[in-house]
Amino acid sequence: MAELSVNYSEDSIRSLDWKEHIRLRPGMYIGKLGDGSAYDDGIYVLLKEIVDNSIDEFVMGAGKTIDISVYDHKIYVRDYGRGIPLGKVIDCVSKINTGGKYDSKAFQKSVGLNGVGTKAVNALSSTFTVQSYRDGKSKKAEFTKGELIGDNPEIETTQRNGTSIHFVPDDTIFRNFRFIPEFVENMIWNYVFLNAGLTINFNNQKYFSEKGLHDLLIRNTDAETNRYPIIHLKGEDIEIAMTHGQQYGEEYYSFVNGQHTTQGGTHQQAFREAVVKTIREFYKKEFDASDIRASIVAAISIRVQEPVFESQTKTKLGSLNVGPDGPTVRTFINDFVKKELDDYLHKHPDVADGLLKRILQSERERKDIAGIKKLANERAKKASLHNRKLRDCKWHLDDEKQPEENRKKTTLFITEGDSASGSITKARDVNTQGVFSLKGKPLNSFGLTKKVVYENEEFNLLQHALNIEDGLDGLRYNNIVIATDADVDGMHIRLLLLTFFLQFFPDLVKTGHVYILQTPLFRVRNKKETIYCYSDEERVLAINKLGNKPEITRFKGLGEISPNEFEGFIGEDMRLDPVILSSDVKIKNLLEYYMGKNTPERQKHIVQNLRIEKDEADIIAKAEADAEAETLVVA
Template sequence: MSTYNEDSIRSLDWKEHIRLRPGMYIGKLGDGSAYDDGIYVLLKEVMDNSIDEFVMGAGRSIDITVNENKVSIRDYGRGIPIGSVVDVVSKINTGGKYDSKAFQKSVGLNGVGTKAVNALSTQFTVQSYRQNVTRIAQFAQGELVSDEKKDTTQRNGTAVTFYPDNSIFRNYKYRMEFVENMIWNYVFLNSGLTINFNGQKFVSENGLKDLLERNIETESMRYPIIHLRGEDIEIALTHGQQYGEEYYSFVNGQHTTQGGTHQAAFREAVVKTIREFYKKDYDASDIRASIIGAIAVKVQEPVFESQTKTKLGSQNIGPDGPSVRTFINDFLKKALDDYLHRNPDTADALQKRILQSERERKDIAGIKKLANERAKKASVHNRKLRDCKLHFSDKHERNLETTLFITEGDSASGSITKSRDVMTQAVFSLKGKPLNSYGMSKKIVYENEEFNLLQHALNIEEGLDGLRYNNIVVATDADVDGMHIRLLLLTFFLQFFPDLVKAGHVSILQTPLFRVRNKKETIYCYSEEEKQQAIKKLGAKPEITRFKGLGEISPSEFGLFIGKDMRLDPVILSKENKLSHLLEYYMGKNTPDRQKHIVNNLRVELDTEDVLTQVAG
């Protein structure tokens, strides 16, 4: 046994602790392929401080630049007090937000945010402009490098520039779609704020109403968006054509992607208010089916379930205030009831949607019962699912890593199963090409055994609250059949569980196309360009292997591609691509537009013998 004495005890300073345990401060690390990866949390932590300045009435614009691995943020608030510039970004539990009078309803309350950004950056610069004096402090991995103070004519405010440390965030890349979504949420929640991002201006006049309009196809709305505002609360809601429920929830400007007490209270209050308005005891699932809602509340001293603040745990609005549940219920009870009385057309359209959901639910009740019984039996010994030990719903520091790989065929699933991390990685094996579910009703989810088992594996039948894996990764071969299976799976998710995709949980696994090696080194290449670079690097005719399918990759090799260096392509729905049109174009009947596209882009690849024959002829 090793000796355990006083010499075994070690005390880490603040930056060492953050760098050793970054997950405690920013959640998962990642490479930028998921919206909640660490590089976006770093940006958010700095932005939250600038937003808090705006909320306090200081500064109406923020400038942001993201250029490859460099991030710059400049606000025009009051500026960090000159004497505290270094301490604020390098001393844990130092900040201005412990005084609730200065920041009544702030997001960042723990005095950790910018310190984590500082410690996890190769370079970090903070500059405060305050009353014609500026102070600039530069750090490297949390270590102070320089500190300078001088006169200035610049407007008051704070500027922060940082470079995420690529030894921690390996092969990272900022995806502008995720950054833009974050920025849109900031302006939706802060009317009057202008954010200038990479030369583009972001501003919102109608708050959460604008948020829903940006995320919903107008033609799919069953009635105009109901938009309600009160003191410390704002709500927008409508019903669409999709299956399931979709929510956007916020606390003090923070996007709580995992919901929390406020979102649960919102779902409950909508049901209660609607039942009382129509004087009908409608089933809660019929009222909420296809609902799209957004809620933003302001809470004094909010309690979140983690430093990344993705789920609200607070039970009360403030130390002396009512419970979150009572506050939201009382507001909706009056505001939504008044709105429906004043807008009878909307009230009629809402009731028709509820009655339609009721008919659909009763129509599939028998099939659903049988399917759930079959799924329960299958779960005892489900050969399709090789589960992991931890799940997304667990309160564990690794729950964000939980991943379900959806594979095609036994050989691919066998390789992944043997090389996976059994704590956080599960495998679901398809027996072949799944059904094209485009245009079908929810009934098919229960009638099709494979879809039903997948739905149960994910635990999303009643919504995303019980989702068992944070990452759903489609792992198919990089050939025509593999691409087709991807499309069929995405069609299934987008048809019946679009919120799963919109919440950023679905992605595509990149696996290497080539292995280039000599006796000293092996390089895995994901493209023709990478292959050429590897050949150039190794020289002298290295051995080149072309992987035709995932089953050809040995388990020992596969472990390299699903570990810390795993490459994922997130499935992102852009505003420009309307979901209904997208599905119709790719997965509908043989549409004229698709036929025309295929004819115009048809490319015939000839082998060498064919080319020589044609030349000779």
């Protein structure tokens, strides 16, 4: 036998310390890294890990206020709880499996029971400072990338009890990251909805909820289109709020021990089943489950001991039992809904009448399109065998056999025309990136019924490619990326696609799956270097950097970008703009304004915001002049 060329001995075995392991494998602790363009990117997980500890203090009755600020890349969190015991401040943020949550009597129903969260934040931050205020004394410690650099002695203080933490995520790990305020704001709102009576001051703005999940639905629904007043039910370790609107699909906000389980889990599925069962029994009629749940908007929050999640980022509950000796989650939720919802409907006949009318309307709508739906699905099934519109990838979001990291990367690019789809198809990652090619501008679906989704072949094929006909449970791609030219026609196509999603599948947008692809507008290069620019400002800086009149190319469409170049724009550093639906904007009003009849308000908006672009040569000449002027100023 040939001798092995690699010497395998005791010296080959290496043990990493806690911070090295976290920095080497951050995905094990915080999920995907990202750049902040998705609500579940790592920088938001870091913030959440810190705030969770402050929330646990509030739950234990210590401190009713939390101060949070996020400016540029710096994060500050201050609570007014009991404060970390001064002798354990350093250990609590730098020693794995050290914390105050292992004693179930103190923190019976906390999310962060593994003692890792704050340590992960410490290890993944370029600077991390913790200070505890306790009984008139204070202790401060400073770290960089998990390494202790400042162990300050205890000092006297007049500050109220509590803990403050400052940190800056390490930009060598979270490259080109930025915090999107709307994502942080949604996180803050969820905290106050789940902890009625808690006040959070975020960037000097106050967030507070008096009625918990009832307020959550008030914020996320349109009272004018709700078919009946919000049903709000509370019990020990469980809270539920629900109503039915006019939108298509089902919309759920589910939580476990304060953790937003964006991917649902056993508790959300149990609630869906319990609602169907209870309503059938109340009306004594075997309604179709889809008719009962159509247009539902609901929130459920439960607290359980020792929850088991399906990932480190805790976005899907896997627990089967409420506690070590308690009932199953399904039984617990079913028993609560069966009694409380049934009692509520008996006591509020107006709500029961509104709910029944919504169910009967859904039943009529389903039967109206049953025939065309069957034909459309048969056509889609045949087309899927040789669908020229879809160039699929190998891995999908709903493939349980794939690790979560691979499933999170799955992306469908929706492109206009064959030239653009051709470039992306040649440059894409065939494992995680699929391409759906539009033949032109899609139909304006505003004001149309869901029948159009089946009558319009392109919409029907897109619906089947995404697998969202019956909700998001079977969604095949985590990221739906609209990739159109940055011209008037491209913008119009974006608007038409967003209208389609918001009209028929609003939860796809609300749950953060839809993005706009940023592609470079200019290429500035000389013989030594090439710089791709995404704006006029970046182009000016590139001209200034390269100097001596570099070659400038203006990309007029995606089809003009070669596959070799495109590969860099849809890889790890892909620039995506998330489509964020602000909670204070109602979908119906939004679509009416932009896609309805040409109202005086819209005409006024267009006139006030109209820009007349100059000839491209003039623009480039101006950029060169600006760059030259900047050079003179610097000199």
